[in-house]
Amino acid sequence: MTNYGVIMNNPAAKPSIEKLETYKPNFGKSKINNLIRLSANESALGTSLKAIKVLNSFTHNLNRYPPQVSDDLISAIANRYYLNKKKIILGNGSDELISIISQAFLEPSDEAIYTEFGFLQFPQAISVAGAKGVIAKDVNFTANVDNILSNINKKTKVIFLANANNPTGTFIPKQEVIRLHKSIPSNILLVYDAAYSEYINNNDYIDGSSLVDNYENVIMLRTFSKLHGLASLRLGWGYCSENILSNLMKVRGPFSVNTAAMLAGIAAIKDIEFQEKSVSHNLEWMRWFEKKLKLLNLEFQTSITNFLLIKFPKEGSYSAQNAVKFLAEKGILVRGMNAYSLPNYLRVSIGNEEENITFIKQLKNFLDN
Ligand SMILES: Cc1ncc(COP(=O)(O)O)c(C=O)c1O
Incomplete structure (x- = not known):
């Protein structure tokens, strides 16, 4: 094969691409089949x-x-x-x-x-x-x-x-x-x-x-x-x-x-009916989450979206990483925040009624452990 007078290397992508990491959405992992997924800010009430x-x-x-x-x-x-x-x-x-x-x-x-x-x-x-x-x-x-x-x-x-x-x-x-x-x-x-x-x-x-x-x-x-x-x-x-x-x-x-x-x-x-129902569901459960998180003595950012950023202690068994792991073992996926350089935080989406109640119950179990 001619090498056109060029030193033969493998094809290279642009330098800006070669050094970049692939963006990997992290939805979380669990061995449980019937998962509650609160890790991607998705619609709590499904689809219209x-x-x-x-x-x-x-x-x-x-x-x-x-x-x-x-x-x-x-x-x-x-x-x-x-x-x-x-x-x-x-x-x-x-x-x-x-x-x-x-x-x-x-x-x-x-x-x-x-x-x-x-x-x-x-x-x-x-x-x-x-x-x-x-x-x-x-x-x-x-x-x-x-x-x-x-x-x-x-x-x-x-x-x-x-x-x-x-x-x-x-x-x-x-x-x-x-x-x-x-x-x-x-x-x-x-x-x-x-x-x-x-x-x-x-x-x-x-x-x-x-x-x-x-x-x-x-x-x-x-x-x-x-x-x-x-x-x-x-x-x-x-x-x-x-x-x-x-x-x-x-x-x-x-x-x-x-x-x-x-x-x-x-x-x-x-x-519009589905949209209005989703918005009022979100507002109602956001207020509920805020109340429950306060009762659990957890700090969080006041949010106007369909998710919340929650703070955990830096060290010890009640860390955000341990919370993500504990919840995953119970079949609940939430998003750890390492990729955002916020290792002490996790992000949770507002889910449907049953999902929200299960999440708070398991979060309480984690903190009572
Ligand atoms: C701020 C923001 N912009 C854009 C997107 C991506 O939206 P899409 O699913 O339309 O690509 C997201 C998804 O999480 C988001 O949080």
């Missing part, structure tokens, strides 16, 4: 029966490619949230949108800011794009606008902010979001990830869509994986200027959203 009905009858045209863009789904989203159809982009989960935003906007010489305990997909996507991720310190487990602003320099191209944030469950109020946006130069893109916004009924919160309606440098991200209970189908969406949208569509795979996801998404977003 209307979406399931659509999926059950989805048997024809499986040989056909999906449409590149589903006008029906985009219209359904626009109607539900009073948005401009032309600004909505669909993706294979909002994870895909985070990736293609990074690929479309970041060069290796660029910097992108993300917050200290921000969603881990942000640094991953920044690194895959080959750019430099810059961490803005949180204050009390909450994103801090001044710390974000103080990290801006000439190389800054993108700011990633999950509001509310995973895994902390905290948020920054409307006035702070507006201050952040006002203070950044217009050439910096603010990626405002509002994955949990449907759960939030706090007047101080904004989902970012009004910023997108008024400015060119904001993209709001949303998902069908949480309130709408369609995590397995991978469906997310973004709201941004038409110019940003057209650039993202050049990077996105042509058929990244599959037909089943499109059809189920339309049914789910129209099922």
